[in-house]
Amino acid sequence: MIKYDVVAIGELNVDLILNGIERTPEIGKEVFAKDMLLTLGSSTAIFAANIACLGSKTGFVGMIGKDTFGKLIESSLKKRGVDTSMLIYSDTYSSGATICLNYNEDRANITYLGAMAFMTFDNIDKTVFTQTRHIHLSSIFLQSGIKRDLLAILQFARENNVTTSLDPQWDPKEEWDMDYKTTLPYVDIFLPNETELKHITQSDTLEEAMSKIQPHINLCVIKCGRRGSILLQKQKEPIILDAFINNEVVDAIGAGDSFNAGFIHSFVRGRSHKESQITGNLTGAINTTTAGGTGAFTSKEKIKDIARKKFNQELKIE
Numbered sequence: 001m002i003k004y005d006v007v008a009i010g011e012l013n014v015d016l017i018l019n020g021i022e023r024t025p026e027i028g029k030e031v032f033a034k035d036m037l038l039t040l041g042s043s044t045a046i047f048a049a050n051i052a053c054l055g056s057k058t059g060f061v062g063m064i065g066k067d068t069f070g071k072l073i074e075s076s077l078k079k080r081g082v083d084t085s086m087l088i089y090s091d092t093y094s095s096g097a098t099i100c101l102n103y104n105e106d107r108a109n110i111t112y113l114g115a116m117a118f119m120t121f122d123n124i125d126k127t128v129f130t131q132t133r134h135i136h137l138s139s140i141f142l143q144s145g146i147k148r149d150l151l152a153i154l155q156f157a158r159e160n161n162v163t164t165s166l167d168p169q170w171d172p173k174e175e176w177d178m179d180y181k182t183t184l185p186y187v188d189i190f191l192p193n194e195t196e197l198k199h200i201t202q203s204d205t206l207e208e209a210m211s212k213i214q215p216h217i218n219l220c221v222i223k224c225g226r227r228g229s230i231l232l233q234k235q236k237e238p239i240i241l242d243a244f245i246n247n248e249v250v251d252a253i254g255a256g257d258s259f260n261a262g263f264i265h266s267f268v269r270g271r272s273h274k275e276s277q278i279t280g281n282l283t284g285a286i287n288t289t290t291a292g293g294t295g296a297f298t299s300k301e302k303i304k305d306i307a308r309k310k311f312n313q314e315l316k317i318e
Ligand SMILES: Nc1ncnc2c1ncn2[C@@H]1O[C@H](COP(=O)(O)OP(=O)(O)OP(=O)(O)O)[C@@H](O)[C@H]1O
Pocket: 043, 192, 193, 222, 223, 224, 225, 226, 227, 228, 229, 243, 244, 245, 246, 249, 252, 253, 254, 255, 256, 257, 258, 259, 280, 281, 282, 283, 284, 285, 288
């Protein structure tokens, strides 16, 4: 029985955010921060929370520890309407955590990957594949277990008539070890940003990167920040869609995940690629109107209101 529109398979962690730090910390000394926030982190969680808010029935498969942070992650996802019954609690590893040191515009992050690095295809209850219409995979370079089993997961999804999307996200090791020629034929929608795509294909220009992946893709949407997005298919001209202009950007944290949420919400409802691309650009732009990745996504009405008031657009999410 189909229970979910979308199941996200991805990384989970908490963010411990320190603001107003008086000086750069030095070994052997101590500095004060003026403000602290402990909150749900991880880009796949932003995606899941926001697509649930748009109205998709959403489940999450991710690995966390049997600890306080794990409980915080689970309750935060639940509060945002994401089904957490498929979360996997590790006996061995702690939940992942990122400490974010904010210095005005700049920040330094330290991440402990913990349980998220160790989830594998074996850990995933296979009934998931008969309960959802779509699976979204993200942040493969943070999850070595999922990265190793990526092809098996994609192939299993296809055998079960489940469509898939993949957002590779940044590789902190900057090795960009992804066999795109083998993987992409099994991905229905590939969702990198332009820099990630150039790294994965070892290209100097975006044009070169697009021509390298084009023979292997089904559908690829390349996110280009304030310049919008490019939709690419096999043997077709790329479709470039300008961003919705926001002259008062608060920050662009999570814009890519919000783009993914809008695009996939529209795609699973059977809308055209063009409509899905417009919806993605709009939800990406809406993301930039408040701080963080989920601030603008509190209710359907609120999201539609921002679309109307800030961008003069009707957001089609029904
Ligand atoms: N400043 C902006 N103004 C309007 N729209 C924006 C802006 N920044 C991003 N967007 C929209 O959001 C989409 C995704 O943003 P971006 O290209 O930054 O993704 P990303 O690099 O994957 O982000 P993330 O850091 O969340 O992973 C863009 O394609 C665009 O449509």
